[in-house]
Amino acid sequence: MMPTRRKERLIALIILATLLFTPPLLLVTERLGPGALTLSVFLAWAAVIALAAWLLEGGRRE
């Protein structure tokens, strides 16, 4: 069973990822210039994966 606190953090991460992957946040990054949207999606994507890895792997040692 996953500890409750880890579940809560994972759900928060899913919400964060959804926000990062969709407008209106994306519209903000698009205004930064051509290519900024694609770049920001990649950065957000990498950050979400890193957080998920930290959460799901680190938690195992708790």
Added chain:
Amino acid sequence: MSWRSEATVLAVAFGYLALLFLIAAWGDRRAERGRSIIGSPTIYALSIAVYCTAWTFYGSVGRAAETGPSFLLIYLGPTLAMLLAPFVTRKMVRIARAQRLTSIADFISARYGKSTGLGALVALIALVGITPYIALQLKAITLSHAVLVDYPEATGGTLENAPFWADKSFWVALVLAVFIILFGTRHLDASERHEGMVAAIAFESLVKLTAFLAVGAFTVFVLYRGPGELFARVAETPALLEVLGLAAVPGGALGWVGTLALAFLAFLGLPRQFQVMVVENVDERHITRAAWLFPLYLLAINLFVMPIALAGLLGDAGGNPDGFVLTLPLGTGAEGLPLLVFIGGLSAATGMMIVETIALSTMVSNQLVMPLLLRARLLPRGGQGALAGWVLGVRRLAILAILLLGYGYHALVGDAYSLVTIGLVSFAAAAQFTPALLIGLYWRGANRMGAGLGLTAGFVLWAWTLLIPGFAQSGWLDAGFLTQGPFGIEWLRPYALFGLEGWDIYTHALLWSLVANVGLLVGVSLFTRQSSLEQTQAALFTEALHPRLDQASLGHAGHTPRGELRALLDRYLGAATTARVFAEEPDQDDRHPASPALVARGERALAGALGSASARVLIDSVVRGEALDLPALLSILDTTSETLEMNRRLEQKSRELERAGEALREANERLRELDRLKDEFVAMVSHELRTPLTSIRAFAEILRDHRDLPDDKREHFLEVVVRESQRLSRLIEEILDLARLESGRLTLHPERLDLAELARRGVEAMQRPLEERGITLEVAFEADAAPVIGDPDRLEQVVINLLDNAGKFADATAPRVRLTLARHKRGFRLAVEDNGAGIAEDERERVFEKFHQIQHQDDGAPRARPRGSGLGLPISRGIVAHLGGRLWVEDAPTLGGACLVMELPEAPDDDAAPPTPPTAPASPAAE
């Protein structure tokens, strides 16, 4: 010999397929020996990467070239879905394992009361929706092969003039059919894992990733000197900059959200993803690793998509953007890399076809064909294991049929679509399964009627808004109905249903099909009843993670002779499987009724081979009486969940009570301690007062009773009486001081004074008494003047007390005491040290306790020391604290014994007003 000659390419391609056979055979052999190679979370994550098909490999670049960053959505959706996997997929794996479910059709059918009709419907939708997707893989193989061999001549990629046996993808389809029959239908039980196949799929995932990264690195670092140069070139071409923004995405922001939702739902509903994630899962814990590792794979394989697309558009490649991955390296004259890319594309295509075909063939045989054969009583009567061969035969035929169907679609219709169009149309079909799947997992009230109607409506709307318009666009239907609607009815126009115009076609189709699908599923479920079996299955699914749910204990309550059950299993599964099912209860008579657990085991074994719906039908044919004891199950679930909830609350309450109890115990302990201290204090005060009183009384009585005492004796006795009286009054004074300090009523008269002057006075006062006791007193003033705010009398009392105290504890043979005064930061430190034994670390605070010193002396000091009241230090600390300073013990820096340090803040300048004395209770300040 050229790397790109027909013969070389064919040899490499079929050589690669042969390698897959070897890997799969190796995987299966290892599994038979009990040394599984797929029992690793990394292999599991790599097998999920079967999601990345030829569509990803070639189509992503094409999509990026045409619609900018929207290609990312196809991978961001699954990323979100995988983050949910520890919740959703885990539950699905648990259920599929408990009920031996073999496909997504079986899963949905089982959830809604093991409904044969629903299973068939899902299988049918999957077949119609996914066949184009298989065709797409074959098309990619044909096209990439043509590009590789014919470059630089433009290739039409059409098959119109060529016979089917000249098309390489036909042969690839046949080889794959052999592969899948060999490694996908080894076991009759489809719920058993295909270890060899999974190993081959994981290997294919590595190959396609390597190939794509290689061509990406080649484009960025060989064609251009790094991303900087590539993007500088792009920046010079304004038309290309537009490809990078949201404006290039069909439907803009709305289209973005729609495609993201589509990819999310399709990922959960695609039969092949269900196959690798749920059916082939060997360990639930692998899901946790895959939840981030698979998204990482997706990120890696997409890293170079945009650069390749931009490089292709910059004019270095030309032709169809779907082929940039090949034409870019071909354009430079490279030969080995294009071949590697071709193999990467081949691995992406074959991986998808293998898994998808296994999933579809299981669905077709278990949900469509076998129920029909059972119902029509077309199966031959026969003895042991007679039907096992039939089941496998049906599945193998289905494999061949599905691949040929895919090939036929590719040969007849395939040319009319781009890769992306076919892919997204299939996605929208698969997305129709997700509502019944997800809602069924979490809402017990969802029922068969609702799911069936929802799926049907979703499927019809999908066909109307995406599939049929595709036929119209390829010229098979009159294109006029796209613009004017059927029979001129405008609001039925497929791309603007009910007048909803301006949306991209996929978001449009997804919206209408999902609204109908979810709306009917929920709405109908709310107004219709579930059968008892549906209720049981709904409860088993929604409560699958329930810690006490033991599905094995929920069996049939009817009466079935063991012999009949044995005969049934023998016929369909063969003797070996039957023996395994009966292994736990071997010694009973076959005329006895089978236990509910045995019937449940038998049904699960049948479900693994035939699907849950057919298994149900067969078991019902031999079981007489009530099927499952539903009320008992529901009450188990309800009572256990209630009990669990109650237990949880009780645990919480008891934890709170425990905390409260602990606090009370501590408070009580403290009160006892205070009471004990009070008693001790009173006892000590009485003792301290009695000692001088006893002497005074004794000497006074001697003087009264012996009036003829010599003068010198009388004088000595009177001196003693006076000295003891002084000691008594000093003691009483100290006790009163302490009481005043502790109650906060001690009145101080603070004024500006020189601590150095005051210390000198203290030293003068103590010089003689210390000398008389043989103690050497050293003084070191590092500050000439030390202005502080203090009560001069009280501070002098403190200094004298410290000196007196140090004298008592100095070394017995050569006692030394040293007083130093120095500036420290914004204050002054007066330290008095001795050369005695020092004070242990844990004793340092206790010396400030009342009467502590007396105990210390009683503990057996090496020599008799002048007695004190034991109140000096507590009083001193109280006074110093009252004046805003501190008093503590540390190691003596020079003499090596104990050192008592008093610190007082420096007084402000003369013109500043003297501070008012603190009014807070002056309990001895802790450091």
